[in-house]
Amino acid sequence: xxxxxxxxxxxxxxxxxxxxxxxxxxxxxxxxxxxxxxxxxxxxxxxxxxxxxxxxxxxxxxxxxxxxxxxxxxxxxxxxxxxxxxxxxxxxxxxxxxxxxxxxxxxxxxxxxxxxxxxxxxxxxxxxxxxxxxxxxxxxxxxxxxxxxxxxxxxxxxxxxxxxxxxxxxxxxxxxxxxxxxxxxxxxxxxxxxxxxxxxxxxxxxxxxxxxxxxxxxxxxxxxxxxxxxxxxxxxxxxxxxxxxxxxxxxxxxxxxxxxxxxxxxxxxxxxxxxxxxxxxxxxxxxxxxxxxxxxxxxxxxxxxxxxxxxxxxxxxxxxxxxxxxxxxxxxxxxxxxxxxxxxxxxxxxxxxxxxxxxxxxxxxxxxxxxxxxxxxxxxxxxxxxxxxxxxxxxxxxxxxxxxxxxxxxxxxxxxxxxxxxxxxxxxxxxxxxxxxxxxxxxxxxxxxxxxxxxxxxxxxxxxxxxxxxxxxxxxxxxxxxxxxxxxxxx
Numbered sequence: 001x002x003x004x005x006x007x008x009x010x011x012x013x014x015x016x017x018x019x020x021x022x023x024x025x026x027x028x029x030x031x032x033x034x035x036x037x038x039x040x041x042x043x044x045x046x047x048x049x050x051x052x053x054x055x056x057x058x059x060x061x062x063x064x065x066x067x068x069x070x071x072x073x074x075x076x077x078x079x080x081x082x083x084x085x086x087x088x089x090x091x092x093x094x095x096x097x098x099x100x101x102x103x104x105x106x107x108x109x110x111x112x113x114x115x116x117x118x119x120x121x122x123x124x125x126x127x128x129x130x131x132x133x134x135x136x137x138x139x140x141x142x143x144x145x146x147x148x149x150x151x152x153x154x155x156x157x158x159x160x161x162x163x164x165x166x167x168x169x170x171x172x173x174x175x176x177x178x179x180x181x182x183x184x185x186x187x188x189x190x191x192x193x194x195x196x197x198x199x200x201x202x203x204x205x206x207x208x209x210x211x212x213x214x215x216x217x218x219x220x221x222x223x224x225x226x227x228x229x230x231x232x233x234x235x236x237x238x239x240x241x242x243x244x245x246x247x248x249x250x251x252x253x254x255x256x257x258x259x260x261x262x263x264x265x266x267x268x269x270x271x272x273x274x275x276x277x278x279x280x281x282x283x284x285x286x287x288x289x290x291x292x293x294x295x296x297x298x299x300x301x302x303x304x305x306x307x308x309x310x311x312x313x314x315x316x317x318x319x320x321x322x323x324x325x326x327x328x329x330x331x332x333x334x335x336x337x338x339x340x341x342x343x344x345x346x347x348x349x350x351x352x353x354x355x356x357x358x359x360x361x362x363x364x365x366x367x368x369x370x371x372x373x374x375x376x377x378x379x380x381x382x383x384x385x386x387x388x389x390x391x392x393x394x395x396x397x398x399x400x401x402x403x404x405x406x407x408x409x410x411x412x413x414x415x416x417x418x419x420x421x422x423x424x425x426x427x428x429x430x431x432x433x434x435x436x437x438x439x440x441x442x443x444x445x446x447x448x449x450x451x452x453x454x455x456x457x458x459x460x461x462x463x464x465x466x467x468x469x470x471x472x473x474x475x476x477x478x479x480x481x482x483x484x485x486x487x488x489x490x491x
Contacts, residue, residue: 001032001033001124001125002032002034002078002080002082002083002085002087003082004057004058004078004079004080004081004087005032005034005038005078005080005087006125007057007058007139007451008053008054008057008058008059008078008089009055009125009126009127011050011053011056012053015049015052015053017043017049017050017053017447018042018043018046018114019040019041019043019047019117019128020040020041020113020114020115020117020118020128020129020130021038021040021041021127021128021130021131022039022040022041022059022092022095022113022130022134022135022138023039023118023130023135023138023139023142024039024163024196025129025130025132025135026162026163026166026167028120028124028127028129028137029122029123032122032124032127033124034078034080034083034085034086034087037087037088037090038087038088038089038090039090039092039151040089040090040091040092041092041093041095041110041113041114041130041332042091042092042093043110043114044072044093044094044110047093050091052078054089056454056467057078058078058079058139058261059076059077059078059089060076060077060078060079060488060491061074061075061076061261062075062076062257062258062259062260062291062292063072063075063258063260063261063375064257064258065255065256065258065259066241067234067235067238068235068239068256068257068258069107070096070103071094071096071103072092072093072094072095072096072106073090073091073092073093073096073103074091074093075088075089075090075091075258075291076088076089076091077089077258077291077292079484079485079488081481081482081484082481083456083462083477083481083487084283084287084477084481084484085141086287086288086290086291086484088291091172093109093110094106094107094108094110095107095113095138096108097138097141097145098145098146098221099146099147099148099228099232099235099491100144100146101232101234101235101236101239102223102228102231102232102235104217104221104222104232105145105217105221106220106221107183107217107218107220108220109183110184112134112182112432113131114136115265116131116133116134116217117129117130117131118130118131118282132170132171133171133175133176133178133179135167135479136164136167136168136171136176136180137176137179137180137192139160139163139164139167140192140195140206140210141211141213141267143156143160143203143206144206144207144209144210144213144400145210145213145214147206147207147210148275148376150205151203151204152203153204154202154203154228155201155202155203156200156201156202156203158202161200161201164200166370170309173193173196173197176192176196177189177192177193177196178418180192180193184216184217185216185273187212187215187216188209188212188213188216191208191209192209194208195209200300204246213487215425223478226282230315238256241256242256242257244291248316250446251295251296251297251378252295252376253295253367253370253371254374255293255374255375255376256293257291257292257293258291258292258293258295259292259374259375259376260292260375260377260491262369263372263373263375264372264373264374264376264377264378264426265372265377265378265427265428265487265490265491266368266372266378266380266426266427266428267275267377267378267380267426267427267428267430267487267490268299268380268382268383268426268429268430268463269281269379269380269381269382269430269432269483270382270429270430270431270432270458270461271431271432271433271434271458271472272382272432272433272434272451272454272455272458273439273442273443273446273451273454274434274437274438274439274440274442274443274446274448274451275383275433275439276432276434276442276472276476276479277381277432278381279476280432280479280483281296281379281381283480284480284483284484285379286377286485287480287484288377288379288487292377293375293376293377294376294377294378294379295367295368295371295376295377295378295379296379296380296381297364297367297368297376297378297379297380297381298380298381298382299361299364299365299380299381299382299383299393300381300382300385300393301357301393304443306381343491345381350396350397351397351410353396353405354395354396354397354414354415355410357396357415358395358413358414358417358418361384361418361421362417362418362420365420365421365424368380371425373386377487377491378426380426383421383426383429383461383463384418384421384423385418385461386418386419387457387460387461387462388457388460388461392454392457392458392461393412394418395414395415395418396414397410397411397415398411398415399411399416401415422463422464425463425464425465426463427462427463427465427466427490428465428466428467428468428486428487428490429461429465429467429468430467430468430470430483430486430487431458431459431461431467431469431470432470432472432479432483433455433458433469433470433471433472434456434471434472434473434485436448436451436452436455438473439451447483466490470482470483471487
């Protein structure tokens with residue numbers, strides 16, 4: 001069991017919180033390890049103390065987007081530093097069940113289910129779960145209500161069949177039927193009794209139960225046939241579009257799932273070569289993106305994403321340029337009065353590069369602001385700075401700031417763009433550092449001087465908001481945990 005989940009359960013006991021994990025108890029161990037969601041039913045009368053307890057346990061509430069919200073269900077996200085995992089608590093005050101993307105029936109069975117909960121001693125630890133009788137009754141009801149016309153020829157899913165077999169071993173037919181009579185009516189109970197005598201494997205075997213349930217549960221839903229169809233269809237299209245965007249890697253500044261009620265958060269990661277910045281960013285995006293909306297953006301000038309205008313310039317620079325050429329030309333431009341044609345061409349190319357790069361950064365900074373205002377977690381690779389000119393994402397044309405004419409105007413225009421990045425700075429600046437010898441091992445093409453200069457430049461950058469320096473020479477999981485912990489504190 002994750003330590004953060006154990007802490008939450010201990011706090012439930014300390015504050016006498018009535019709860020039970022009410023479904024999928026057959027693989028409750030997976031949920032306690034943070035691999036699947038925790039679906040826990042609570043007493044709505046304890047809402048105030050429950051919210052305090054969850055906050056004390058380190059969980060944070062996230063707000064589902066309107067088309068992803070369901071009645072009496074809230075989303076809480078937890079973080080476990082030891083395993084560098086985030087995990088999801090589905091908080092249920094009442095049971096909202098029914099078709100996928102609708103959950104149109106909210107049933108008043110909370111008190112009954114909580115009164116029959118059992119303390120289960122799993123391989124991961126102890127947790128209160130619903131009784132097997134109640135869970136068996138609920139899974140049959142849920143499966144029947146989820147049926148659509150297109151499901152007629154489909155088989156029951158493997159996970160559902162595994163749960164049914166497990167529940168059969170832990171219940172008796174008479175006790176499940178007794179629950180059905182208590183919760184619903186004799187007609188539904190008789191149909192459930194008929195199903196318990198069958199070998200369930202086809203979804204069409206549940207259509208008859210669905211008909212009885214719809215008749216007996218009308219008082220639990222506000223929808224009719226048309227309104228339920230319309231609302232479900234809109235939700236399903238919204239869910240489908242969001243899923244396609246995520247799977248295709250399409251980045252969007254608009255939220256489609258869950259956002260923080262406190263607003264969005266911008267986190268910028270800086271680091272010298274060999275500090276594991278790309279690996280860390282990839283892990284952060286993958287882990288946070290499991291449950292919340294994440295927008296990632298590259299604000300450097302190297303191998304990351306760039307505008308269409310600058311892409312051919314990058315290709316040319318790689319073929320005819322290089323670090324050696326750049327240093328030679330810079331030295332000639334600064335030290336010699338008479339410049340060669342090659343140096344003049346280099347200076348002109350640098351001006352064009354700097355202008356397109358600054359324009360690109362301005363557009364990306366605007367998108368970052370849009371994403372933050374929409375409540376997203378924004379992960380930024382590198383960040384514009386004015387602490388070190390002409391180096392490490394700083395302005396490139398500062399040599400013309402005290403000049404004359406057009407070049408002076410261009411250099412001041414570029415400088416203002418970089419300076420504006422400080423006016424709406426990231427909420428957290430994460431500086432990834434590593435000993436120089438380890439950086440050289442990871443990036444043998446770099447020199448000691450280059451690594452040291454980069455580290456010194458990163459340490460000089462301050463945006464006026466929270467910042468943290470993390471040593472990434474240790475075990476990767478430990479480094480990921482430290483970075484995620486620093487983000488979790490400001491999110």
